[in-house]
Amino acid sequence: MQNKIIGVIGLGMMGVPMANNLLKANFLVKGFDINTQAKEKIHASSNFEWLNSPQEIAKICHIIILILPDSHIIDQLLWGNGQDGIVSHFQKNTLVIDMSSSRPTNSKVNSERLNSLGFGFIDAPVSGGVKRATDGSLAIMMGGEESHIQPVMPIFQALGKTIIHVGSSGAGHAVKALNNYVSAAGLLAVSEALVSAEKFGINPHLANQVFNASTGKNNTTEVKVENFMLSGTFNSGFAIGLMRKDLQTAKDFIHEMQSPGNFAQLCFEEWENAEKSLPKGADHTSMFAYIKDKNPEN
DSSP: OTTSEEEEEOOSTTHHHHHHHHHHTTOEEEEEOSOGGGGGGSOOOTTEEEOSOHHHHHHHOSEEEEOOSOHHHHHHHHHOSSSOOGGGGOOTTOEEEEOSOOOHHHHHHHHHHHHHTTOEEEEOOEESHHHHHHHTOEEEEEESOHHHHGGGHHHHHHHEEEEEEEESTTHHHHHHHHHHHHHHHHHHHHHHHHHHHHHTTOOHHHHHHHHHTSTTOOHIIIIIIIIIITTSOOOSSOBHHHHHHHHHHHHHHHHHTTOOOHHHHHHHHHHHHHHHHSOTTOBGGGHHHHHHHOOTTO
C-alpha cells in the first residue's frame, strides 16, 4: 500500500491535517489546491510533492482523495463542464475516494459511471472536525464495494479511529448528511435552551453542566458550548454555510426517500435564516449568537 501514490485534491482546513497524517504514516502524497498557500501548511517531507493542477494528479496517482466543498465541484472536476475533466487522464484501475460532504445520489451516479470505465469509487466522508482530523481520530463512514475498500483500509486507518462500511455507493454520504442533521438539530436546541435559561437568571455554564450530567448531553454540550459558544470565540473551524449545505443535503435525501421530514425542514429553515443574518463566513457555533439576538416575533 505504501508504494501507491495518493493524490489529495482539496487542501483546506480538513485536507491539510489529513494529508499530514498520510505523510506521518509514510504514504507517498501528491497534493493540489487552488489556494497555493496551502502547501506551506504541509509538513516538510520527501514523500510530499505539490502539483500544479488536478490533471497532473490524475496522470500520476493511482488513488485520488477528494476533499472539496460540494457535489457540483466534484462532478465538474471529474467529468468537466466544457473543460478538461480529470477522468480522461486516469491511469488504469484508478480509485477515487470522495471524502467531501457530497450528495448521496450524485455519489451513486459517479460510482456507476466510474465503474463502467474500469475505475473504482468509494464515498468516505468524515466527522470530527479539524481537531480530530489533526490527531487522526476521525469517524469515517464508507459507501462502496468491499473489493475497493479493503485494499485501501491502511489509508483510512491513518486518518480515523472509527471506520464503518455503511453500505453501497452513496451510503457514506447519506449517513454523513443525516449525522450532520442530527448534530445541527442538537446545537439549535441547546442554543435555545441556554438562551432561555440565561433570561431566567440561570448561569448558562451551570445549565450546561446539568445537560452533560443528564439525558440532554450531546456533542454540542460536551465540546462546543464552553469552548466556542459561551466563550464568544465562535471559531470551531466549521462554517455555518457548510452546515446549512449539509442540512439541505439531508433534507433532500429524506424527501427522496419519501420519509417524514417536517422537523428536518424546520431545522433547515432556521439554519438558513441564521446564515443570512450572520456575517459572511461565520462559524456554525454562531447559531448561539443568532438565537441570543433574535427577536421571538421573527
